[in-house]
Amino acid sequence: MELTLQSPARPAGSVIEALQAEGVSYDDIRMGLDLQEVQRKAGVPVLPLRVICGLDAPQRRNNQIGNARVLAGTPKPRGRKGGLHITRNEVWANSVRTGSDEEAEFASPLTQRMRARLVIAGKRVLKLGRKLACEARAGERALTDREMKLVCYTPSCQQILIELLDNEKFRKGWCIPAYETIMGWTGLSRSTIYRSLRTLADIGMIEWIRRFIYTQDKDVGARSTQTSNLYRFRLPDWLEKLVGLHTPLPADEEDRRSQAAEEHAAMLATLPAAERRRALPADEVDRARLVAAGLRVDLRLAAERKARECHDGLPPLIKDYIYKNGKSGIGLVGRYALP
Incomplete structure (x- = not known):
């Protein structure tokens, strides 16, 4: 059983003075400090002094699961299948309502530079796909899965990509x-058009969400009507490297993106299971990056939990401390003492 304890955010002097004011002897405080030192050397989470001295009771908590485990254990969304909305109108499953927050978060405007890079990447993919198709027909070598996706890139895909980018610009x-x-x-x-959009989505240059319009009036009542999709564009890293458009990022930009990924992973881990399942990307590489970002957050929080309660008069970090009853071999002082 895991118990979670909260550490008070007060300087070292005020902590000891508060313990003495509440009737805790100096010998018990000294014993508590020694116990913290033993826990620190053993590499286990350090308990707060108030809990060791028996003033605060440990709070039970059974959901001590890291962000990485939550994200890695989230299943992928199932295939989109048609169905009936609650209003008995035909609406695609997993569609979002127009005007909702989920729709607004999905929309992502492009910069002029990114728009130009997408057009250039499309042209190079078309040329590379033709070259790969010739090599496959000649029997020179077997194509990988990603190269097979590039072979499916046709002039129709390039034409649709350019038209959609022009529409996104305005x-x-x-x-x-x-x-x-x-x-x-x-x-x-x-x-x-359907096949071309699927090819662009398989390569990773485009993605979309389905939408529906919800209306309500006195004559017909509530009803939902399927409307057009919302599209957004991106350029995968593997495609940038393959077509020669990859440029290394500055160090500060890499740090900024890493921090943003960690914040995004921590936010996704707090969502309910159904919402997290829809919010996680379907691409394997993007999901792996979010899991790695969640793991970095877990490691940083674990290191903070092992920090000592009071250090040179500075207030401690208010973090969760996990105490496994009967496994550490270290008892509590005061009325919570173990035999």
């Missing part, structure tokens, strides 16, 4: 064209 990240609108832009069939 709508500031809110790229929401319907299939009929894309058909009017490109002159392609609906099936070609």
Whole structure:
């Protein structure tokens, strides 16, 4: 059984004076300090003095699971299947409501530089895909899974990518064209557009969420209607390196992105299971990066928990301390003393 203890945020002098004011003898305080030193040398979490002296009771907590374990144990979302909304209208599963916070968080405007890099990457992918297809037909070598995705990149994919990027530029990240609108832009069939979007999604250059509109009036009542998708764009690192567009980031930018990833991973770990399942990316590499960021957070918090309660008169960190009853071999002082 794991017990969680809270450490008071007071300087060293005030902690000892407060213990003496509450009737704790100096010998018990000295014994508590010695016990903290033994715990610190043993590499176990250090208990607060107030708990060791019997003034505060340990609080039970059974959810001591790290961020990395929570993220790694979250299953991937299932395939999107059609169904009926609560209003009995046909709405795709996992669709988000227009105007919701989830829709606003998904929209991501691009910079002019990133937009140009996506167009250049598309052109190089088209050229590289043709070269790989020729090598595969000649039997020179077997293609990998990623190279097979590049072979499927056609001029229709490049045409649709350029049109969507132009639409995103003027709508500031809110790229929401319907299939009929894309058909009017490109002159392609609906099936070609569907296959091209799937190819772009498999490569990782585009992703989208389905949306529905919820309305309510006196005559018809509440109803939901499926509407167009919301698209956003990105350039995977492996694709940048493959087509020769990768440039190393400055050290400060790497630190900023690492910190942002850790904050994002810690936030996802606090979400309910259903919301976390939808929020986690489906790409294996992106999920692995979030798990690694969550592991960095866990290691940093574990190091902070092992810090001593009072150090040179500075207030201690208010963190959770885990005490495993009967396993450490170290008892408590006062009315919580172990036999």
